[in-house]
Amino acid sequence: MNDIVRTPGSGTSRRPPGLTSRPPALAGTSFKHEHLQAILELPLTEGFFEVHAENYMGAGGPPHRALEAIRERYPISVHGVCMSIGGQDPIDLGHLARFRDVVERYEPMLVSEHLAWSSHGGTFFNDLLPLPYSVATLRQVCEHIDQVQEAIGRSILLENPATYIAFASSTMSETDFLRAIALRTGCGLLLDINNVFVSATNHGFSAEAYLDSFPLEHVGEIHLAGHVEQQDDEGEPLLIDSHNRAVDARVWDLYRSVIERVGPTPTLIEWDSELPAWPELRAHAQTAQHVMSTTHALAEEEVSHHG
Template identity: 70%
Template structure:
């Protein structure tokens, strides 16, 4: 298991250490930069995909640096292939670690998925069989990443469209044991839960009741696309191209009622709307976070009387 060493205490930080506790945020899109920088006071946090910033410099870095001065940032990897059968790509991991060092993100995360085969990189996040062999391999990969960046990561639960006959444990049990062995935290993507539950016919509420919420350091919300499969059954796609669905907002409220406010990000990665639309989604998440923060504070005050 990775042991956390606080390297920040021994070096000078490049950016302000903005608090992310209880905040809602959004995906950072460069077309929104002007509107974001014009807002005062600064609001919320922003998530970026690490692979979009692995060049040495240029406009992407200048934009991210300007945002990072006033906001906490969540660094979200999408191509580490932590669940893959081969070793973590050392060059990719080195670039990822350099970004963590450069931008001092408040949160660092990756996916419980694989996306590579030998030298081929797939433009997708593919599912895993939940077996002891897979568990051991993924835990080893997480340890390697955490040692390289000198901090724990948050691992995101997947959205899935197939299930494996070889699986010997539930997804929630697999994730729970993975966090215990590796010391990583978890990123709970509630839209992914709803998508998978609909596609496979299980209860999203039951899944969340069994999820290790005590290890969750960030929540994701997103939109999904509705389709049907070859048997005319509902098929949801984790598309990130529209507003958060009402059912996902309901699940979000239920989760916060159980674990309290947790930094929450609204993902929107295609069919990008105007900043006002994306900000409104984040503000809706913030309103629910604030409500649960007030409820927790009232309960604590009442309990001391």
């Protein structure tokens, strides 16, 4: 029987099996079929690959053959983009069943989804849309996460969003909302640092202050990605979470500050369009691995020196 989790003021939720296991602190990249042959010729040492679950919900064919070739050699993470966990509609049971089948088929080291909604009234949208941070929304999101975790028999990681608008009706900060979700459902958190930087720029708050308030103790994976810089109608900076270019130097700086605090953590370089050649993408993963190794070593040396 699943353990029961009780937290002050949160009610009761079920903790799915496998929550306490901690995956190795590997650095990986998005897996794109265009890179398959190059990956086989130039391996990613001590890495992993992430795929979007929705691309593998068919029964077979070339997508599965490519992913099976990768899965034979590397751990993978499965990242969902259409569950609409933050939506008002019930979870689509057909989609959830297909998601469960992908997880069972590939036994990923990590499973994740977004704090967002992407469908309404049976219509799916191309965007991951924001939601108000309120008690009512919190209850609904937690019910959806409990349902997903119960269906797949394991915990998921929930990703903080990149946002372009905010709800005036919100009564909680995003970081408090995420902390409450993790405590109520037993899920972990996927900290997307590029999303933090994008949202901070778009809304005019401090990315550093956001990370200071983030429940880092629940983080099971980190995402890094590139973004596009634009201007809004008033000439103010507007960043788009585009995943089509290299990670910004300022995002790398934020990443180093997080690793100093949490230690080595599975880290993924997201790159979904305008793909570079495999050696370039591989080099970004190696940079993340280097940051984890050197930052953690320096932090331990500092502790030892002052101890």
